[in-house]
Every structure is written in C-alpha cells, then in structure tokens.
Amino acid sequence: MASNPLAVRPVTSKADRKAFIEIAYTLNSSDPHWVPPLRSEVAGTIDPKKNGWFSHAKGQLFIATRGDKTVGRISAHIDTLALEMPADRGFGPGTGFWGMFEADDSTAARALINTAEDWLRQQGMTRAIGPISLSIWEEPGLLIKGHYHAPTVMMGHHPARYQAWIEEAGYLPEKQLLTYELDITVYFPPIVKRIIASGEKNPRIKIRRVDKSKFAEEAALILAILNDAWSDNWGFVPLTQPEIDDVGKKLKPIVYEDLIMIAELDGKPVAFMITLPDLNEAIAPLKGSLLPFGWAKLLLWLRNPQVRTMRVPLMGVVKELQASRLASQLAFMMIEYIRQAAITRYGAVRGEIGWVLDDNQGMRSIAETINGSINRIYQVYQRPL
Structure with missing residues (x-):
C-alpha cells in the first residue's frame, strides 16, 4: 500500500489551528529538555486579536500532513516596521520571515520552507530570514548549541536535526544570538x-x-x-x-x-x-x-x-x-x-x-x-x- 502523500496547506479553521499548536507537543515529547509551553499562550501568540505585534504585521500559518496525520508546521510573516529599518541593520525593504517551525522529517521540512518562501514571494518579498517566531522580540533563531539543558523562560528549544534541514534548503548564517x-x-x-x-x-x-x-x-x-x-x-x-x-x-x-x-x-x-x-x-x-x-x-x-x-x-x-x-x-x-x-x-x-x-x-x-x-x-x- 502506497504511503499517504505529503501535503502542505494554509491554516484556515479552528481544527487547523489546534493541529498547528499540537504538533509541537507531539514532535518534542521525547526530548527531556523541551519545556511544553502553555497552549493558551501559544494560541494567544498566533491570534491577531491577542498579539499586539499584528498591529504592524501580517502572516500565514501552514501545516504539513500525511493523510490525517499532521507532520509539521511553519509561519510566514511580514513585519511592516522591519521593512522600514535600514538594510545595514539586518532587515529593511524586501525582507520577510518564517518561523514557528516544526517538522517530522527532512521532506516535510523542505516542503514547509518552500511553501513559506512562496507566500513571501507572493507578497513581494525578495529575502527570507528565519526562524523568527514571530517577532524578533519573541523567539528568534534556531538552537544550534546547548541542547543538553532546558531553556529558560521565553527562550526556544529545537531538535539538533533542524540545523541540517534548514541549511540543506539553501540558508546561510546571518547572525548568532548568545546566552551566557x-x-x-x-x-x-x-x-x-x-x-x-x-x-x-x-x-x-x-x-x-x-x-x-x-x-x-x-x-x-x-x-x-x-x-x-x-x-x-x-x-x-x-x-x-x-x-x-x-x-x-x-x-x-x-x-x-x-x-x-x-x-x-x-x-x-x-x-x-x-x-x-x-x-x-x-x-x-x-x-x-x-x-x-x-x-x-x-x-x-x-x-x-x-x-x-x-x-x-x-x-x-x-x-x-x-x-x-x-x-x-x-x-x-x-x-x-x-x-x-x-x-x-x-x-x-x-x-x-x-x-x-x-x-x-x-x-x-x-x-x-x-x-x-x-x-x-x-x-x-x-x-x-
């Protein structure tokens, strides 16, 4: 029997939003150092009515599925204030973002990133920066060192395998953020x-x-x-x-x-x-x-x-x-x-x-x-x- 094909679709319903939130808990449940955020907090972050960041930003959430199983998620978003910043300070005109990234395997990861990029291109963006989830003031960057202990409050934690998947998609290092x-x-x-x-x-x-x-x-x-x-x-x-x-x-x-x-x-x-x-x-x-x-x-x-x-x-x-x-x-x-x-x-x-x-x-x-x-x-x- 052929396996179910991978599909990536925009989040449009209440059920989609629930799946978008839940996949992080599913994929990270075996990581002893991942701290499950409160679901209510995650729901508030992605809700334009509850997150003031959306007063100057817009975005689209996507989920990846195989049959009835969710296997990944990503956000694609644009911050109008970031577009107004000088290009020599990192962002500037044409810069879009993706974030809230989770994937079960490399195939899902590539499809999600490609979908986010396509959405950004449709919005006129010429450059993608990620992962930024969602604001630079929230959880920017992918953890590449320090997987051996839990993150502190308001810091992200990601599987080590994500680094290779993002780099295989053609992404180059832009900036490192350090904690001491x-x-x-x-x-x-x-x-x-x-x-x-x-x-x-x-x-x-x-x-x-x-x-x-x-x-x-x-x-x-x-x-x-x-x-x-x-x-x-x-x-x-x-x-x-x-x-x-x-x-x-x-x-x-x-x-x-x-x-x-x-x-x-x-x-x-x-x-x-x-x-x-x-x-x-x-x-x-x-x-x-x-x-x-x-x-x-x-x-x-x-x-x-x-x-x-x-x-x-x-x-x-x-x-x-x-x-x-x-x-x-x-x-x-x-x-x-x-x-x-x-x-x-x-x-x-x-x-x-x-x-x-x-x-x-x-x-x-x-x-x-x-x-x-x-x-x-x-x-x-x-x-x-």
Whole structure:
C-alpha cells in the first residue's frame, strides 16, 4: 500500500489551528529538555486579536500532513516596521520571515520552507530570514548549541536535526544570538567589586527598584530607554504600544520589584535591567495545560517563586553613554543588586544573560567579566528569494 502523500496547506479553521499548536507537543515529547509551553499562550501568540505585534504585521500559518496525520508546521510573516529599518541593520525593504517551525522529517521540512518562501514571494518579498517566531522580540533563531539543558523562560528549544534541514534548503548564517550562564553564588572578580564601590560613592548615580504600583509609567520609561539603547543593533524593530500592553499583561505576574532595576544619572533614567525568575521551572510539569489543577499550582508558585535560575532578557543603557566607562559601571551595579536579591529571596544559584548579539562587544564583555560562559547559541539564517 502506497504511503499517504505529503501535503502542505494554509491554516484556515479552528481544527487547523489546534493541529498547528499540537504538533509541537507531539514532535518534542521525547526530548527531556523541551519545556511544553502553555497552549493558551501559544494560541494567544498566533491570534491577531491577542498579539499586539499584528498591529504592524501580517502572516500565514501552514501545516504539513500525511493523510490525517499532521507532520509539521511553519509561519510566514511580514513585519511592516522591519521593512522600514535600514538594510545595514539586518532587515529593511524586501525582507520577510518564517518561523514557528516544526517538522517530522527532512521532506516535510523542505516542503514547509518552500511553501513559506512562496507566500513571501507572493507578497513581494525578495529575502527570507528565519526562524523568527514571530517577532524578533519573541523567539528568534534556531538552537544550534546547548541542547543538553532546558531553556529558560521565553527562550526556544529545537531538535539538533533542524540545523541540517534548514541549511540543506539553501540558508546561510546571518547572525548568532548568545546566552551566557554563570554561578551567581560566587562573588564577582575584585575589579567588578571596585567598580561597584566606586559607583556607590558617586552622588550622581542612583540605582532604584521598579515600582510595580506604577506599572504603566515604569514600562513606558523602560521602553523609551530600550528603543534608544537598541536602535543601532542588528535586527532592531521598535516595540510599539500594543506590544508593550500585551507583554505587560503576560509579564506582570512574574515582575518582582527587586529583580528589575532602573539606573538614574543626575535624576534622569539612563539604564535598566530586567530579570525574571525562570517560569519554565514551574510550567514544565504542567505539560502545556493549566487544567485540572495546574492553575492552582502556578498561582501558588507565583506568590513566592523559589527557582534555580534567573534570566536577564533585557538590559539597556542610553546611546549617549554606551561608549563610556559609566555604562559598564551602571550595569555591574544593577547586576550585583539583583544578584543579591536572587540568592536571598528566591533561592537562585544560576543566572542566564541573553540573548546577546554576537557582535555586541560591550554586553559580551560585561558577561565575560562576571565569569559568564556561553551556554546556548541561536542561529538566524537568511536566503535570497
């Protein structure tokens, strides 16, 4: 009996959307380091009504099937703000994306990538970058190093075999995103201690906690610093208010005031550091569902999270200070104050910083000075269409 032929079709129905979500759980169930995301979160990510990113983007989801069996998925999408960015910073005119990639075998992988490329060409795109799922601010890149341990909150995890399949489709490396891990129970080198002590004596510098009672105001302040600090980076696309609103709703339950710092110079906010307790440690046992009792377990955890790992997803220093000694001083001060809170209040022993662009020498230097070592590498690929 002949095997069922492979077919790739657009997601158009509720059943298709369910299949699109579920295939990730099916294909990754045997990986002990894959953390099943909450299905409700995935559904929200792909829903234009619930993801503010769609206010400036559009896309199409596809699933691959053999008979009645789903064997893969992919998204093809265009970010209008990315099209407006300078080409020398990674994106720019003609650049489209694909992501949310999962495949059972190399044949399905090639068919899915080809289908995404065809959709992008039909939209007038001349270059494809992937995987980006869906926004550059969400889960960019394919994991190519660090498959031996679970990802931290808001980081992707992919089978090692995907790398060959993407490269066989003609994709070349465009940019690497790095994460650094460190033992936060070990105090930083003496030079860092001296830099922090010097900063504490400087009356111009104030490091303060974020005020959660003024969540909207603090979020707007951090957004302003972020959009300034990151504006020259590869792949930068400014975060918009609808995205900030959505991210705020998602992150507010895991925002703790002593884990987010804002640095002020002469009374003006000039830098920030966001640290999150590793929510993946809490959701991994839930297998992607809050029912029947997962919601209660998660709420209990959120009241007083005790974690092994803290993740620093974002840091930023305003552009005018980035080439100065003050930039690293503010960073080290924020890192140290958060390190102390992470250990004493949350029981953390490990930190992860990232992702960091491979050419961001300033941030890489800070991570390496505090004895951080690269533990995961995510590869972003590109190919002309």
